[in-house]
Amino acid sequence: MENNHLQNWINKRKERRNSLTADSLVDRLRNGDREALATAITLIESTRSEDLKLANAIIDACLEVKNDSIRIGITGVPGVGKSTFIEAFGKFLAEKQLKIAVLAIDPTSQATGGSILGDKTRMQELSQLKNVFIRPSAAGQTLGGVARKTRETIHLCEAAGYDIIIIETVGVGQSEIMVHSMVDFFMLLMLSGAGDELQGIKRGIMEMADALVITKSDGDNSKNALSAAKEYAGALHLFPPKPSGWTTPCFTCSAIENKNIDKAWEHIEKYISKTHQNGWFSANRSKQDQFWLQESLKEMILADFFQSDAWKNEYNLMENKVTNGEISAFTAAELLYTTYKKSRK
């Protein structure tokens, strides 16, 4: 009995300490303390359950802070010019006295331990600016995990007063879909190529884009870039109308010569105003909230399933049976799930 009492007291103190720390961190990050913001993000990225508890308290507190932020997704194949574009675009926005956060989702870090987005020194000038916060992708997690944590980090940045949240990802598949489901405006950067432009990019990704930007439109490449833009603009006409009521523009830009960086912003402003008027902006954010609720739930259920060693053994057994052709993948899944359900009762 005494022990219980003591444990309760310790738990209560722990809770109080945690909530105090969460409160003080939130206070500090709301007051523009970048170190506090970075610490809070590190807690979100942690796998320790104590840290995550604290992180959840921080996120909840941050959600209460109202902010009219704009979330912009930027994607494109490696080498298309994402970081150069973001550097120019970020500087352009910073001159407008806007606060900018740049977050990255790197789908390669989990597989290779390295990263496409993080290795080189990127956006050096932008990172020096007072109103700019740049955070590379969390490492060592599944893409779903990295994406979910980035989505949570958006809330922190918004509470910290960032007006523009840029989420950058490499265009290699699933990661664009994740980014698309956490931003208001999704921008696809593309290279002008030799004739076969339309084949390189998946149709689905093009269809999701709210703007197609042909990069490196300078010097000898200007002409190619312009004709690529024309070709893509033609292709865009073939897509069905967007539920947002927005017509996707296609234009060229040169980040190195600072050409048409303002155009990108003009389009975003128009898009935001239009979708605020027609209700899409908030409807889309609600839909995204629902999506992330489901994603988080799925992740928790999966983690719960795979956490115990008993399950790992059972799973490996079934996996062997499936790969040996003894039973179908579907039957194995059903058997595993039925036993799992029984074990939970």
Ligand code: GDP
């Ligand atoms: P990322 O991998 O998509 O982030 O691409 P980077 O921004 O690192 O750019 C890849 C290469 O393209 C670098 O050598 C850049 O200097 C070059 N590049 C980027 N933007 C432009 C541009 O507007 N014009 C020209 N000529 N080169 C560019």
